[in-house]
Amino acid sequence: MKALFKVLLSTVALSLSTLAAAAPKGEVLVVLSSETALPLRDGKTFPSGYYLNEFGVPADALQRAGYRLTVVTPRGNRPQADQRSVDPQYFRGDAQEMKRIAGVVDQLTQPNQVHSLPEVIKGGLDRYAAVFIPGGHAPxxxxxxxxxxxxxxxxxxxxGKPTAAICHGPITLLAAQDDPQGYEQALGEANTGPARNWIYSGYRMTIFADAEEAVFEASLNGDKLRYYPARAMATAGGDMRFAKAWEPHVVVDRELITGQNPFSDQALAQALIAALAKR
Structure with a gap:
């Protein structure tokens, strides 16, 4: 009887240990755009969305490190990938890795897995250990x-919780000021100055550089963007830091982690996981 009791205790202990190992280290909020049509000058639009690697590579790394991800869009609809990003060049030329990451993203963005901003805010933000904002022009x-x-x-x-954004994702930071809607409108009219009461004013940060944006804009067959994000962030009050075009580059300042371009995906993921580990 005693031997059986010991076996039962051992089994329970092993089960609890297994559950503990499987329990997530924390939950990370992933904020993505609801939209797919980027406004250009003269009332034109261009198809947009998130960049597959900028979302999927850090998301995969976070899950492998033991974190659960919650995906949110403003309207709670399923976000869409920018089809330009479905390209092996953003996965070190590895088409199989691209396919694997696409599968990770597909699982995370199933319609019943995506929440709306009002829903997430109402449910309470204290549960989340960090927030992550992928790029693509959609933000x-x-x-x-x-x-x-x-x-x-x-x-x-x-x-003081980690806040990470990559490529065009850091433009989202402009939402944390007095009048984000008015400021964004003024950016399109090239008629603005420093953002009022912007919580990231003076932070070191990076975003898709002007030289990189010029390459994208040149692909628009003569159409023009309403504004360049790097200039907008500098004007708002960001202390902008850039590497050479298309080189991986991540800037960390206090809780803020920003990556310059699509090729900064792995470095940004490592920086975010390191920041989470310190908490």
Whole structure:
């Protein structure tokens, strides 16, 4: 009887150990755009969305490190990838790795897995250990000018929790100021100055550089962007830091982690995981 009791105790202990090992280290909020049509000058638009690697590579790394991800968009709809990003060049030329990461993203963005901003805010932000904002031009559409996004960013800023954004994702940081909608409108009219009460004013940061943006704009067959993100961030009050075009580059300042371009995906993931490990 005693031997059986010992076996049962051992089995329970092993089960608890297994559950503990499987339990997530924490939950990371992933903020993505609801939109797919980037406004250009003269009322034109261009198809947009998130960049597959900028979302998928850090997301995969976070999951492998033991973190659970919660995906949110302003409207709670399923976000869409920019089809230009479905290209092996963003995966070190490895088409099989691209396919694997696409599968990771597909699982994370199933319709029943995506939440709306109001829903996530109402549910409480204290549960999240960090916030991550992938790139692609889509954040310029409905994140940078979104007061609810600003509310989310202020929470993580006040708590000193890691806030990571890559490529065009850092433009979202402009939401955390007095009048993000008015400011974004003024950017398109080239009629603005420093952002008022911007929580990241003076932070060292990076974003898709002007030289890189010029290459993208040249592919628009003569159409023009409403504004360049790097100039907008500098004007708002960011202390901008850049590497050479297309080189991986990540800047860390306090809780803020920013990556310059699509090729900064792995470095940004490592920096975010390291920041989470310190908490």
């Amino acid at each position: 310029m559409i409905d994140l940078a000018n979104n007061p609810l996004v600003g509310q989310v960013l202020r929470h993580f800023h006040a708590q």
